[in-house]
Amino acid sequence: MTARTILQIAVLDPTLRSRELARRAICRLGHVPVTFASLDELQEHGSEVESFGVFLLACPRDPALFQPLIAQVREILGHQVPLILSACKSQFRVMSVLHADALSTVVHAPSSFKDTYRLLETDLLRRGVPIAERVLEWQGYRFVLDEDKAELAGAVIKLRPREFDLAVAFFRNVNRLLTREWLFVNVWGRKEEESGPVSRSLDVSVSGLRRKLGLHFKLQAIWGQGYQLSDMPERPDDQSQRFLSRMASVETGMGKAIG
Secondary structure (H helix, E strand, O other): OOOOOOOEEEEEOOOHHHHHHHHHHHHHOOOEEEEEOOHHHHHHOHHHHHHEEEEEEEOOOOHHHHHHHHHHHHHHHOOOOOEEEEEOHHHHHHHHHHHOOOOEEEEEOOOOHHHHHHHHHHHHHHOOOOOOOOEEEEOOEEEEOOOOEEEEOOEEEOOOHHHHHHHHHHHOOOOOEEEHHHHHHHHHOOOHHHHOOOOOHHHHHHHHHHHHHOOOOOEEEEOOOEEEEOOOOOOOOHHHHHHHHHHHHHHHHHHHHHO
């Protein structure tokens, strides 16, 4: 089987919310996001910008600003990297006339995660770029990637966006160890040390995901390394072992209370 091509898809957007929506959508589509909050950050990236497969640029509302911004981005990237120019409604017609060509696409600025996902999905397919399936299924679990919708045996399970992103990462990598560093970079979009010196956000999110999806013995912590989702069936004594552990905890608590 031929491996699917994975691209680096870059985003330049000064607004954190829309930049984060784009980052998450790119991950869901099976590619690698590289995000920038400013032109200065992009310039600091150096010659690596030439490796970008597609570049999503959020254009400012002021026409006096977006024209020079596009020119500066083109100067940095060269003329081989395809551009997706995200424009507000009032800009759309003018930008379509001035900048739409074989390499550049002008799109309406998305307002939600689903809009962002569909926008990128449509553009990548138009360019012939392979993407991940919109629905991910495994052993009775079903995840609709553009809707943050999770189901188990047909029953809807409510997951927070971060939990959903974690679930997608684990279910795409069954039986593979995902290190803490990899999970922070690919799910949180930053390194673990950037989340604080004693960040527990990953462990708390995994705990919540394990409980909500019933993955008590399938989603395991690998001490000092990370987490792994296993496709091994639960052993017949798993339920009894869980019961005994709970009983031991209860007895310990009662003993402390009596003492």
